[in-house]
Amino acid sequence: MSQEAVPKIEGHAAFYAHLRSGHVEEARIIGLENDRFVEKILLGRKYYEAPIITSRICGICPTIHNITSAKAIEAAAGITVSKQTETLRKIMLCGQMIQSHALHLYLLVLPDYVGVSSSFELQKNHPDLFQNAVSLKQYADKILDVFGGRAVHPISNVPGGFKSFPDIDKIKELIKIGPEMIILAEKTLQLFSSFKYSQVEQKLVYSALTNDKEYAFYDGEFKTSEGKKFTADNYTHNIYEELKHYSRAKFATLKGKEMMVGALARVNLSRKQLSKETLDLIVNHPIKHYFDNPFENIIAQAIELHHFVVTSQKMMENIVKSGLDTKEPVKPTREFGIGVAACEAPRGTLIHMYELDKAGYITKCDIVTPTVQNLAALESDMERLLHLVRDLKTEERNEEIEKLIRAYDPCITCATH
Numbered sequence: 343m344s345q346e347a348v349p350k351i352e353g354h355a356a357f358y359a360h361l362r363s364g365h366v367e368e369a370r371i372i373g374l375e376n377d378r379f380v381e382k383i384l385l386g387r388k389y390y391e392a393p394i395i396t397s398r399i400c401g402i403c404p405t406i407h408n409i410t411s412a413k414a415i416e417a418a419a420g421i422t423v424s425k426q427t428e429t430l431r432k433i434m435l436c437g438q439m440i441q442s443h444a445l446h447l448y449l450l451v452l453p454d455y456v457g458v459s460s461s462f463e464l465q466k467n468h469p470d471l472f473q474n475a476v477s478l479k480q481y482a483d484k485i486l487d488v489f490g491g492r493a494v495h496p497i498s499n500v501p502g503g504f505k506s507f508p509d510i511d512k513i514k515e516l517i518k519i520g521p522e523m524i525i526l527a528e529k530t531l532q533l534f535s536s537f538k539y540s541q542v543e544q545k546l547v548y549s550a551l552t553n554d555k556e557y558a559f560y561d562g563e564f565k566t567s568e569g570k571k572f573t574a575d576n577y578t579h580n581i582y583e584e585l586k587h588y589s590r591a592k593f594a595t596l597k598g599k600e601m602m603v604g605a606l607a608r609v610n611l612s613r614k615q616l617s618k619e620t621l622d623l624i625v626n627h628p629i630k631h632y633f634d635n636p637f638e639n640i641i642a643q644a645i646e647l648h649h650f651v652v653t654s655q656k657m658m659e660n661i662v663k664s665g666l667d668t669k670e671p672v673k674p675t676r677e678f679g680i681g682v683a684a685c686e687a688p689r690g691t692l693i694h695m696y697e698l699d700k701a702g703y704i705t706k707c708d709i710v711t712p713t714v715q716n717l718a719a720l721e722s723d724m725e726r727l728l729h730l731v732r733d734l735k736t737e738e739r740n741e742e743i744e745k746l747i748r749a750y751d752p753c754i755t756c757a758t759h
């Protein structure tokens with residue numbers, strides 16, 4: 343049983359599952375994207391080029407690569423950025439989360455649950471729901487345009503800070519439409535928590551950045567559902583990547599254990615740090631206290647969508663009150679060395695590592711993407727799902743597997759950078 347191309351995911355992938363006498367023998371997810379060797383392209387490049395080049399890894403999540411790359415370069419150059427720079431970057435990441443979650447939920451996942459085959463049919467048969475996606479994405483695009491310089495592949499954020507700054511009047515325009523976006527986010531959670539999902543009980547380790555002060559997405563310490571903690575500097579001692587002969591994408595484990603990263607893991611590990619408004623909203627919906635089903639990543643993304651709309655509004659309001667300090671980016675304060683940084687991408691924890699020579703040229707680069715960390719778990723969950731649907735017809739089984747893959751929200755493009 344196989345599917346040559348899984349529709350409605352970011353990038354290109356296929357799956358293969360082997361059933362013998364009703365028993366599942368093997369399940370594989372096969373990345374079909376071509377390698378672009380971004381880590382090799384960066385070798386010999388000047389340090390400030392890294393955030394620009396790595397943002398081209400993906401057109402869906404360029405902002406997170408841009409910011410994580412800048413942070414890693416800063417760690418290698420001994421640069422400490424201002425609190426304002428951190429705030430501006432956090433607002434950009436809020437936009438990235440809203441943009442990605444809205445597109446995934448409405449255009450890739452929703453068709454499976456309202457009886458249409460594509461976003462085109464969704465627009466025709468459910469124009470109101472389609473418009474929700476458009477409105478939320480337009481809001482996110484405006485955030486990234488105002489703060490990042492453009493909606494895709496940001497140019498304002500650089501190592502050390504920002505080379506251009508948002509216009510206060512444009513920020514005020516974003517704040518003005520905030521209440522409408524919050525209502526749309528509430529409706530989104532209500533919608534996606536109302537669907538009936540297949541029940542696949544996971545037996546995995548969840549991993550995400552955590553921070554006692556906030557819902558971690560810009561900075562934090564790695565934490566797992568087993569209670570283990572480690573810093574980004576120690577990622578190679580904890581996250582093991584490997585190649586498999588049947589896929590161009592790498593597979594990663596947490597010291598040999600399958601793990602899941604992303605919205606589900608973040609909500610499980612940091613639910614108490616969600617905004618008060620989001621926590622109040624959760625109370626009024628039939629949402630589990632702890633997620634243990636991969637399909638619930640869909641609900642977790644809807645929760646985060648609301649959180650990041652609320653959070654973006656609060657931070658923009660603070661900027662309008664305090665004003666902007668338009669200082670030049672901070673310059674390197676010492677000889678270049680090795681720098682590592684981790685941020686939370688829409689699909690999970692993203693890691694960038696750079697080693698630079700004394701003149702600031704990149705001599706080594708390593709990028710570990712969220713989908714790479716999820717693929718081993720996805721294959722195991724495919725096997726668990728197949729046990730539940732093995733008596734269905736082949737076409738129906740394939741549909742359930744596709745739904746599972748979409749619930750994970752893989753970015754095959756990032757996984758084969």
